[in-house]
Amino acid sequence: MGRYYDENYDQLKQKLRHMVSAVQQMIGDTIRALTDDNVALAKEIIQKDEEIDHLEVEIDELVIKLLALQQPMAVDLRFLVTALKVNGDLERMGDQAVNIAQAVLMLHDKPGGQIVDFSLMEDVVQFMVEGCINAFDSADTALAQVICDRDDEVDEMNRSIIHQLAVYAREHPDHADRCISLLLVSRNLERIADLSTNIAEDVVYYIQGRFIKHSGKEQH
Amino acid sequence: MVSGEPAQAEMLDSKMSTRDLNIYYGPRRAINAISLSMRRNHVTALIGPSGCGKSTFLRALNRMNELIPSVRTEGDVLLDGNSIYDRSMDVIDVRRRVGMVFQKSNPFPKSIFENVAYGLRINGLSDKRVIAEQVEKSLRNAALWDEIKDRLYTPALDLSGGQQQRLCIARALAVEPEVLLMDEPASALDPIATQKIEELIHDLKKQYTIVIVTHNMQQAARVSDYTAFFYMGDLIEVDETERLFTKPSRKQTEDYITGRFG
Structure with missing residues (x-):
């Protein structure tokens, strides 16, 4: 049955979709800027952060309004709490993309070859970002679980890249600055994967009302 | 009926419980085989749309339905494990042990003091000092004493609506x-x-077992420990309040508490 205040929920969903596509595009662009050493694109990404911040506040305000005025229960309550958390996670993803874009600018000023290959990590991270967003949009807990399961892979890639960079920096001390920037990029990609996992975990809470956070143990 | 694990486990310190309770108004069955436990020193809220049977169920808990001629009751209601419908049970005693407060406050057209003292007198108490003590204690427990202690002998009907309701609680x-x-x-x-x-209910559960019917779900969520959802004479679901309002087990409950029907 439709409810007279459902349009408020529709409005929130629409704004969240807007946020999602903005962040998704930002992360795709970031990875492209990194791969292609594209300074202009990196600068665009840094500017886009303001739009994301603005959207985050709008969504928070709308959720708070609905919590206060509708006093939601059950699935409505779980949806609003999830929306609030997903919103924060998306904004932080945007921040990580900005960090990578800034690293792209620094790396451009200090040329020195590829050193490490991010392509595999980028693929998994992009899969996780898109997957968690689709899971939220289509209330798909199976997909959410797949996303959670892939987080360890990214953690492992991050460790491996840090190790490679440490070895390289020891052998080429004159490239230490470049290695540090690349290390931060790796760390930022890994954080984006973590945030995707958070969103996927929150999707499971939204749909099923159970917490799967922290060491995969179900909590009540 | 679906119940949460600890909520209805046989019988976690149950003060009152019903067993296969059926209640009929003439030929129409208003309550369908409901078994529900109400935990000692806890608040159980009964929710559901109008006509779902929650008030009828409540009235069965102190045999108030017997005042309605067409009502027939089957099954059992236990108070501390003993049937309140047993022949050896005195209905007056049942209603003394299981008190009731109604939607509309209904003070007697007497003084504040007399409203509270009335039940004591008809229970055979005549010692003025004991009655005065008991009246003060009841008014204090109903969080009304401080507001009216200087005008105990003024008409109860001069009190505000909220005060009248607390007076009725003091009387109970x-x-x-x-x-x-x-x-x-x-x-x-x-x-x-x-x-x-609501604050009073929160305090009173330390001493009493409370069962409350409310249409206000936020109120049920605030004041109760357990919530039972009734629909068309059936007990659809009962669970810890926190769980029922965040993650109900049954779709009918979900639809009702999110305003999708009812």
Whole structure:
């Protein structure tokens, strides 16, 4: 049955979709800027952060309004709490993309070859970002679980890249600055994967009302 | 019926419980085989749309339905494990042990003092000092004493709506019941008076077992420990309140508490 205040929920969903596509595009662009050493694109990404911040506040305000005025229960309550958390996670993803874009600018000023290959990590991270967003949009807990399961892979890639960079920096001390920037990029990609996992975990809470956070143990 | 694990486990310190309770108005069955336990010193809220049977169920808990000629009751209601419908049970005693507060406050057209003392007198108490002590204690327990201690002998009907309702609670408490049944006790009150009643319920459960019918789901969520959802005479679901309002097990409950029907 439709409810007279459902349009408020529709409005929130629409704004969240807007946020999602903005962040998704930002992360795709970031990875492209990194791969292609594209300074202009990196600068665009840094500017886009303001739009994301603005959207985050709008969504928070709308959720708070609905919590206060509708006093939601059950699935409505779980949806609003999830929306609030997903919103924060998306904004932080945007921040990580900005960090990578800034690293792209620094790396451009200090040329020195590829050193490490991010392509595999980028693929998994992009899969996780898109997957968690689709899971939220289509209330798909199976997909959410797949996303959670892939987080360890990214953690492992991050460790491996840090190790490679440490070895390289020891052998080429004159490239230490470049290695540090690349290390931060790796760390930022890994954080984006973590945030995707958070969103996927929150999707499971939204749909099923159970917490799967922290060491995969179900909590009540 | 679906129940949460600890909520209805046989029988976690149950003060009152019903067993396969059926209630008929003439040929029409209004309550369908409901078995529900109400935990000692806890608040159980009954929710559901109008006509779902929650008030009928509540009235069965102190045999108030017997005052309606066409009502027939089957099954059983236990108070401390003993049937309140047993022939050896005195109905007056049942109603003393299981007190009731109604939606509309209904003080007698007497003084504040006499309203509370009335039940004591008809229970055979005549010692003025004991009566005065008991009246004060009841008014204190109903969080009304400080507001009216200087005008105990003024008409009860001069009190505000919220005060009248607390007076009725004091009147119910005066005869020292064990269980307090409340049928929408705050539905006619403003938010401040409502909050006072809710705070009172919170305090009273230390001494009493409380069963409350309410149409206000936020109120049920605030004041109760367990919530039972009734629909068309059936008990659809009962669970810890926190769980029922965040993650109900049954779709009918979900639809009702999110306003998708009812």
